[in-house]
Amino acid sequence: MSGLLAALTGARPLLLDGGLGSMLIARGLGGGEAPERWVLERGEEVAAVHRAYVEAGADAVQTATFGAHPARLARAGLEGRAGEVARAAVALARAAGAPFVIGDLGPSGEYLPPVGRADAGELALGFERLAAALAAAGVDALHVETMSDRREAALALAAALRAAPGVPVLVSLTFERRPRGFFTVMGDPLVASLAELAAAGAAAVGANCTLASSDMLELARAARAALATPLVVQPNAGRPILEAGVTRYAQAPEAFAADLAAIAALGVEAVGGCCGTDPDFIAALRRRLRAPAGGPR
Amino acid sequence: MDEVRYEAMRAAVRDGDAAAAAALAASVVASGEDAVAAVERGFAAGIRDVGVLWEQGEYFLPELVQGAEAMKAAMAALAPALARGGAAGAARGRVVIGTVAGDLHDIGKSLVATLLAAHGFEVFDLGSDVPVEAFVAKARATGARIVAASALLTTTMTVQRDLVRAIAAAGFEPPVRVLVGGAPTSEAWAAEIGAGYAENALRAVAAAEALLG
Numbered sequence A: 001m002s003g004l005l006a007a008l009t010g011a012r013p014l015l016l017d018g019g020l021g022s023m024l025i026a027r028g029l030g031g032g033e034a035p036e037r038w039v040l041e042r043g044e045e046v047a048a049v050h051r052a053y054v055e056a057g058a059d060a061v062q063t064a065t066f067g068a069h070p071a072r073l074a075r076a077g078l079e080g081r082a083g084e085v086a087r088a089a090v091a092l093a094r095a096a097g098a099p100f101v102i103g104d105l106g107p108s109g110e111y112l113p114p115v116g117r118a119d120a121g122e123l124a125l126g127f128e129r130l131a132a133a134l135a136a137a138g139v140d141a142l143h144v145e146t147m148s149d150r151r152e153a154a155l156a157l158a159a160a161l162r163a164a165p166g167v168p169v170l171v172s173l174t175f176e177r178r179p180r181g182f183f184t185v186m187g188d189p190l191v192a193s194l195a196e197l198a199a200a201g202a203a204a205v206g207a208n209c210t211l212a213s214s215d216m217l218e219l220a221r222a223a224r225a226a227l228a229t230p231l232v233v234q235p236n237a238g239r240p241i242l243e244a245g246v247t248r249y250a251q252a253p254e255a256f257a258a259d260l261a262a263i264a265a266l267g268v269e270a271v272g273g274c275c276g277t278d279p280d281f282i283a284a285l286r287r288r289l290r291a292p293a294g295g296p297r
Numbered sequence B: 001m002d003e004v005r006y007e008a009m010r011a012a013v014r015d016g017d018a019a020a021a022a023a024l025a026a027s028v029v030a031s032g033e034d035a036v037a038a039v040e041r042g043f044a045a046g047i048r049d050v051g052v053l054w055e056q057g058e059y060f061l062p063e064l065v066q067g068a069e070a071m072k073a074a075m076a077a078l079a080p081a082l083a084r085g086g087a088a089g090a091a092r093g094r095v096v097i098g099t100v101a102g103d104l105h106d107i108g109k110s111l112v113a114t115l116l117a118a119h120g121f122e123v124f125d126l127g128s129d130v131p132v133e134a135f136v137a138k139a140r141a142t143g144a145r146i147v148a149a150s151a152l153l154t155t156t157m158t159v160q161r162d163l164v165r166a167i168a169a170a171g172f173e174p175p176v177r178v179l180v181g182g183a184p185t186s187e188a189w190a191a192e193i194g195a196g197y198a199e200n201a202l203r204a205v206a207a208a209e210a211l212l213g
Helices: A001-010 A021-026 A035-041 A043-056 A070-075 A083-093 A118-136 A150-163 A190-199 A213-226 A253-263 A279-289 B005-015 B018-031 B034-056 B061-084 B107-118 B133-144 B156-172 B186-195 B199-210
Strands: A060-062 A100-105 A143-145 A170-172 A176-180 A181-183 A203-211 A230-238 A240-243 A246-249 B094-099 B122-125 B145-152 B179-181
Touching: A001 A100, A021 A035, A021 A043, A035 A043, A035 A083, A035 A150, A035 A253, A043 A060, A043 A083, A043 A279, A070 A083, A070 A118, A070 B034, A083 A118, A100 A118, A100 A190, A100 B034, A118 A143, A118 A150, A118 B061, A118 B094, A118 B179, A143 A150, A143 A203, A143 B145, A150 A170, A150 A190, A170 A190, A170 A230, A176 B122, A181 A190, A190 A203, A190 A213, A203 A213, A213 A253, A230 A253, B005 B034, B018 B034, B018 B061, B034 B061, B034 B107, B034 B199, B061 B199, B094 B107, B107 B122, B107 B145, B107 B199, B133 B145, B133 B156, B145 B156, B145 B199, B156 B179, B156 B186, B179 B186, B179 B199
Parallel strands: A060 A100, A100 A143, A143 A170, A170 A203, A203 A230, B094 B122, B094 B145, B145 B179
Antiparallel strands: A176 A181, A240 A246
């Protein structure tokens, strides 16, 4: 069993990191500029964010490869550089000294019919290339995340399992709260979608982005009640608010940490943050997860 | 036309069947029937159904996209008949639309463009990653009364403010109004920068109509 798989099924929840893109923006990454460009050109900034999360107590950091699907890199002016980005991103994450490094696989940015015209085979090939490069660079696991179409998540998962045999693959979809429950924007329902991904070989399944921690707590309850597969949950820090031209998120670290501790107490195996969360959120959560017996978990 | 035909038109849009919608529209044109009634009592009723089903949580993005495409197909087939009847798009007004500079998100903006066109606006879609100057130049070239700008990132929504300022600085007469939307935007944000606001693609049509007063 890989070290990360053991940690996923251990007595304590695995603490992931928080937002990366929002942290890089705070360090001057321009609007619409690809973080992957910073991986190649300003690696010290990316490394500093990883280090801050490790210092905050994260057990695992996720590589700055959210937008490194070859199709997405091409649109960002980085065509053909997925392998190079993957190698550099893993080295930056590894240098931060985290116990685990998780290779991040974000959406391709293209849409399958009927919403778009993407070809499933081409999308899969892109994920395969990126997953192979991340695995070759020595990641402990891969995380397919922020997927709003379970079909893309499933093909990314299959591609990762093919390209990186033996490397555990976590899969997170992005859900919205709709009148009839939690669904992706494409209409994929919570439990059925996660069950399908678990059956397809995901080491853990769950949700990240869009939802705030209070909604994510409700989602986690529903998922835990239905699924025995390890779960991974990474909410946003509330909703983004723009003040005087600067983006900030609505939630304070302690409120976030309280909800996430409750999520962990449900038996959710991996927790962390998404957009708007920073090392303060992870540090607040670390303090709660270390609470003595009688505290959460 | 009888109720059964209107209901078929409505169902074609509601079910996202573009081929059926186009065929029904073509039959209206071929028989010289009332194209405006076909829109109002048939196809547009269908797109309103799509909106209701979405609000109820029954429909999701794929159904919205397919419904809008069916509506667009019907409107394209009806265009010659509508033009003869004096109900041409220009009467509803021209709209320049795009996703702002630095932002590649295309779906919501394209859905708004399709729905505006389906409701009789003449739409000039500049795509995504559109610089402020390109919006202004296109508004000038087309005589559009509305510039609609989508932003899906908190980092790019500030460009919407730049756009409002640039449109104001260009001194259009009659004035050009800016309509904004996208996940991170809000009524409060739109009010702050002096733009109209649409919470989602289905509301954008009413918002555009309101801006034209």
